[in-house]
Amino acid sequence: MANPTLRRRQLATRLRELRKDAGLSIEDAAQRLECSPAKISRIETGRRGVIPRDVRDLCQIYGADQAETESLMRMAREARQPGWWQTYDDPDFRLYIGLETEASAITIYDTCAVPGILQTAEYAGAIIRAVLPEIEEDVLRERVETRMKRQGILVRESPPRHLVILDESVLHRSVGGAAVMRAQLERVVEWTRLPHISVRVIPFSVGAHMGFNSAFTLLEMGDPGLSDIAYVESITRAEYLEKPSELAICREAAHRLTALALGPEASAARIAEITGTYDG
Template sequence: MTFAGPARPEPEYNRKTPASGPTVLRIVLGGQLRRLREEAGLSRAQAGDLIRGSESKISRLELGKVSFKARDVADLLDAYGVTGERRQTLLELVEQANRPGWWHQYGDVLPQWFETYLGLEQDAARIREYQLQFVPALLQTADYARAAIRLGHPSADERELQRRVELRMRRRELLTRPDPPHLWVVMDEAVLVRPVGGRAVMRAQLRHLAEICAMPTVTVQVVPFSAGGHAAAGGAFTLLRFAEPGVPDIVYLEQLTGALYIDKPAEVERYQKVMDRLCVDAEPDRRTPDIIADVLRRM
C-alpha cells in the first residue's frame, strides 16, 4: 500500500473538518505532520531521532500507514513548535485516528490488507466501481453473497461463511445512512446472466439490483455484449474520492491474496479515463431497469 501524497490542497485540520473514520484520519494526520516537519526544516531522519525511531518510521507515520502513539506525536509537535489550540486539536485527532472501526470485530475473517479498504470505503464521498464477474459487494443480496464467497473460500465451514456474509451485509448499510456516498457502478452484461448461486438466487439478486437503481445516490450502468471489446481489459477496479481535505483519490485493485492501493496522480488519472470510457461504452443508467427486466424474462 502506498499513499504518495495529496492530490488536492491540504489545509490545516480543525474541529470544523467533517468527521471521518480512523483510516482516513491517519492519512490526514500524517499529512499534517509531514507539512509541519517541512515547515520546521527537519529531515525525516532528524524527526525519527526525536521519537527514538527511524526515518522509515516517520515515513510510515506521514503516509498514514500505521497507528500513532500520543507520546510520539506530542514529541514531534514540541520539536515542530506547535502550541496552543492547534496542538490540542492534533492530539485529539490522534485519539480519533486510533479508535477501531466497526469492522475490527470481524478480525477472525478479515485480512489486514482488506481492513484498509473497508476504512476507505466507509469514508469515501464517491465510489466508482467496474465489475466483470460478480455483482459489486455493496449491491449483493445475502444469498448471492454466500454463493460468491463460497467460490472464493471453498474450504470455509458454515460459521466462517456466515461471518463473511454478515460482514458484507454490514458494509451495505453505508448506502442507507444519512450521508451516503455516491456509488457509481459499471458492470459487464455477463454479470447479469451468470447464475451465481443458481437460478432462484440470481433472480432474487436481479430484482434487488432493479430496486437499487431507484436510489438517488446509486448509479448502475451495464456494458452490453454488443459493445465488443472495451477499455477495462485489465479487469475490475474501484476509484475512491473523499470529501476530507488533503486525502488523495485512490484506486483499489483486489487480487487473490492481497490488494494494491494506488494514489499517484498520473496513475489514478489513467484509471479515471478508463472509467469515463466505460461509462460512454455502457448503456445509459436509465436503461438498466429494462436490461435487468429483459434478463429476468429470459432466465
Template sequence: MTYRPTVRGRRLARELRRLRELQRLTLQEVADRLDWSRATVSRLETGQTRPKPNDIADLLDLYGVPSPQRDALITLAREAGQRGWWTAYADVFTGSYVALEDEASLIRTWDTQLIHGLLQTEDYARAVITAGRMLPTTEDIERRIDARKARQALLNRERAPQIHLIFDECVLKRPIGGPGVMRAQLEWLLELAERPQITIQVLPFEAREHAGLDGRFTILSFPDPADPDIAYVEGTMGDVYLESAEAIASHGERFERIMKQAMSPEDSAPLIAEAARSSP
C-alpha cells in the same frame, strides 16, 4: 491487532511528513531528538501504526507547530486512532479498504465478473464467497457473510455515499448461486437503482473492446478536499492502493471511457429486468 488507517489517519500521516520536510529534518534526526527509533517515525508518516495523541504532540512541538493547527492535528490523531465497526471483523477485513470505503462520499466501481459487494444479496454473496475464497468451514463462510452485511449498512445511512456501478453484460448471464439466487439479485439491483444516490450501468457486448479490459477497480472519493481520491484494485495475490495523482487520473479517465461506452442507467434497467425474467 493490525492497524488499518482510516481517511483521517492517512491525512494525518501526510501532514506529519509535510511538516517534517518543512523543517528540513530527516527521519533519523527526528528519531534522535525524540529518543525514538527511526522506524517509529516512519510508521507514523506512512499510517502503519495507530497514532497516539501524546506522540503527535511531541512531534508538533519539535516542528514548532502553533495552535490552533496544533490542536486540530492532535484532535485528528484522536479521531484517527478510534476503532471503527470493522475492527470487530479484523479476521475478515485484512486490508484498509473497508475503513476507507466507510468514509467515502463517492464510490465509482467497474467489474467484469460480479456485482459489487455493497450491492450483493446475502445468497449471491454466499455463493461468491464459497466459490471464490475456498474457505475451510461453513463457519468461516458465515463469518464473512455477517461482515458483508455490516459493511452494507452504509447504504442506509442518512448521508449515504453516491455509488456509480458499471459492470459487463456477462455479469447478467452467469447465474451465480443458481437461477433463483440470480433472479433475486437482479431484482434487488433494480430496487437499488431507484435510489437517488445509486447509479447502475451495464456495458453491453456490442461495446466490443473497451477501456475496462484490464480488470475491475474501484475509485473512492471523499468529502474533504484535503483527502485525495484512492484507486483500489483487488486481486487473488493481494490488494493494491493507488494514490499518486497520475494513477488516480489514469483510472478516472478509464472509468469515464467505460461510462461513455456503457448503456445509460435508463437503458440498463430494462436489460437487467429482462435478465431477471429469464432466470426461471
C-alpha cells in the same frame, strides 16, 4: 463518534505536511524520533496507527505550536477508537470499509461479480465460498454479515453517490444457482431506484475496452484535506493507490467505461431482460 480511518488519514496528511514544511526528509524524521524510516512512511500513509506520544514528539521535531500539537494528539486518540468494522478478519479490507464509510462518491467497475455493496446475502455467500473454498462456516457467516452491514451507507442520511459499472458478463455468470441470480439481479434494479445509485452495463457488443485489465474502485473523499483513493484487489493482495498519476488513470478509465456503457434506463432494461433467463 469520529471515523477512526478518516482520523488516521487526516493525521497522516498533516504530519506529512509538517515534516515537509520543516524541510526534513523521512530519514531525517526517523533519525530524530529514533525509529526506522519505514515507521515514518507507514504513519504518513495512514496505514499504521500512531500513539499520541509519537505524535507529540513528531510535532516537537517539526516545530508545531502547542495548539496544533494538542489537536493532533487528540486526533491520534480518536484514530485508535474501534469502528464497527474493526473486528473484520482482513486488515486490508478493514481499511477499505473505513474509507467507504466516509467517501462522498464511489465509482466501482467490475467484470466478474456484482460488487459487495449491492449483493444479497445468498449471492455474497456463494461468491465467498467459491473464492475461499476452505472457509469455516462461522467466518463465512461473519463476512456475509459484514457485507450486509456495509449497505447501511446506501440508506443513511446524506449517502455517498454510487456509480457502478458492470461488464455484461457479470449478469450472465451464474453464481449460486438460478434462484440466487434472479434475486440478486432484481436487487440490483431495486438499488437503482435510489437517486444516488446508478448502475451502468457495458454490453458485449462493445468488444474490447479499457477495462479488460482490472476491476477497480475509486473513492472520492470530499474533504479538501484528503486525497481521493483507488482500491484494486488481486488474488494475492489489495492495493490502495493515491499518487496523482495513478488516480488520473482510474478517473480516465471510469470516464471512458461510462461512455461505453448503456444509459441508466437501457442498463436497467438489460438487467431485467437477463433476469428473465434465470426462471429455472
